[in-house]
Amino acid sequence: MKGRRPPLASRTKWINNSASGRYRFSDDHPFHPVRLELTENLLRECGALDGLQMVRPFSLEHAEQVIRDIHRSDYVANVAALSTGNPSLDAIKQAAQCGLEGSGDTPYFAGMHEASVAVTAGSLAAAEEVMSGRAEHALHLAGGLHHAFPDRASGFCVYNDAAAAISYIREKYHARVLYIDTDVHHGDGVQWFYYTDPDVFTLSIHETGKFLFPGSGFPHERGDSTGYGACLNVSMEPYTEDESWLDCFRQAVEHAARVFRPDIIVSQHGCDAHAFDPLAHIHCSMKIYREMPRIIHQLAERYTQGKWMALGGGGYDHWRVVPRAWSLLWLEMNDHPLLARIDSEPNGGHLPEQWPTITASRKSDDPLPTTWLDDVASWTPMPRRAEITAKNQTMLELSLQHVG
Template sequence: MASSTIWINNTSSGRYRFSDDHPFHPVRLELAENLLLESDALDRTRTAPPFSLEEAERIVREIHRSDYVEAVEALSADSPNMKALSIAAQYGLEADGDTPHFPGMHQAAVALSAGSIAAADAVMSGRFEHSLHLAGGLHHAFPDRASGFCIYNDAAAAISYIRSKYRARVLYIDTDVHHGDGVQWFFYTDPDVFTLSIHETGKFLFPGSGFPHERGDSSGYGACLNIAMEPYTEDDSWLDCFRQAIERTALAFRPDIIVSQHGCDAHALDPLAHIHCSMRIYREMPRMIHQLAHRYTNGKWVALGGGGYDHWRVVPRAWSLLWLEMNEDPLLSSIDSVPLGGPLPRAWPNIPLKSKPDVALPTTWLDDVASWVPMPRRAEITEKNKKNLELAMQHIG
């Protein structure tokens, strides 16, 4: 029997928009949703009821420092006053930075957090086994500042809601190529929230953290695992390390629910990182997490979006594969059994666009890696990743 999975409407996320040329652009969501619709794999009428914006704002204010929220509100005006502009940099919201302030950003970020909390409530209440909120996953936001395109940390808000209302033990799995630093630091001393992040090593990539020695602190020591991968890591090494990490962690931690973040920027085509994986990892990682959920949490699984900056060739396919897996969609049997996963719908993309892509769009679900130039130092990179994994997991039972 197919899993019971709910799609969290992403419409409000269109307001979370820095500028037309900013890499974190909502067109990614439109293209992914359109691909699912053209594949007859999404019923938009089956969505969770909206979570109260007032309650979501209360949770946001509970986990973020009050002076920071006040700064966000002040900078959300159409024309912020000089006092607000003078403190923008202090809170990571400077106009020329990675996370520039924009009109209405407080309301947009609260609405986005409401979607992730709704996803958590849909699962924890028992109404659904799984839920997906692709607009979520803003894992870099800190209690006191914005960072890495993230204003409020919706993942932390959802986890805090789960802990407060349901007292459940949460395993947070972050597959974004950038370390899930914000979520980690929110729960660094909490023994009932285990944060696991696989990412390109912080030696070479933002945010410069996520090293094996970061294992939690105080009563939360041991409830944190960072798998730092070498630049130019390919599919086999990435998936081998991921599989070992999540299996050992789930066995030792015994979570009540899994919350996963699905940034899809570890692909070779992504412009902001140096990992050389293909679409295969975005087929396999959701499958592994899905199996883990049914083995350890009675199916309770909340999935969020995240990064991913090749809007056309990578994000739509990766996020569509995630939804297909969560639903055990019949299309997966074809994707898994035919070369390159079979063709994408000819009608995709079928949405009004201000500009057309300047690259050739993919025509199949998976990548033809046989046509890619082989990475040099493959054996050396693989061996280094194995050693990094062994070091990172020394404290996992």
């Protein structure tokens, strides 16, 4: 962009996550809000989170209206009925068909409707901050619930806040949206919301659905009707490492942006493709969580006049991976001076000695990281590296055939 940049506080906004802390299935559920608390704690210890950058979410009433515009009314009614402290037998009987079985991945809980609306309210605020011009970038880490469908919950996601934000952008600003999903699980919900829409391009890089939930996201999923060619899936082999992941990601997003010419980028930053994550089989390090935001930032500068809103998502190594990954995202969105040290020092340099300072209980005995990036030289090399890399490239080339 031309001219002198305005101060950081006016360029990048942090959406207050406090209300979204109620989005909590149970103390033992892998999708736990302690991830948000640890990330904010790390950024504050680094002096990288300014109170002037904080923005309030939308009102719950406004967010609920957008939710009702994209989700089926009977589904929203069932979610609300299951959210009471003592749901009726009729509501419980409907739980299974809504994807909210008490014994499933996405069990209903007291206050679920209100908590899910609060998540959506934050993502809508991020969209408005960027599209209104009050900020170039906005981050809502509690968002990114990309598996929810119009009529059912799935994969820890009740309402699809990413789809709500995109629909809000389309309805109010008529902008073309490039949605980039970096979660290790396919961004299926967002894809199917916009599968026939030529003005929303959905791109997802993820572990192949042959082995991982939700079992979709293959190269032949290309969009339909007028939306054909506005859907790109980069399906990666188990045990993929940094170089192959980043090479495929860079080729895919640059091709998509060049062909689609978006007005805004909406990105989802699940950080569960890390080797430490317990719910997937990808063997990447913290390097990809330094580089992917940088690549997206560069695309925003080239194609959208800087307009970029980012969301959180998955990530289930709460202490060792998520806080570092999401902090690196925020630092990149701010062009923070700390990045120069991270990029130049061995393993990114040291984390603050006093971090973490919160008192949340930790169930693992694995030592906490002391550096921003991982010492991959100490990791056991993956077998079949050349074969995995070749297969990933072949799948990428197959996926790109229909784009542009």
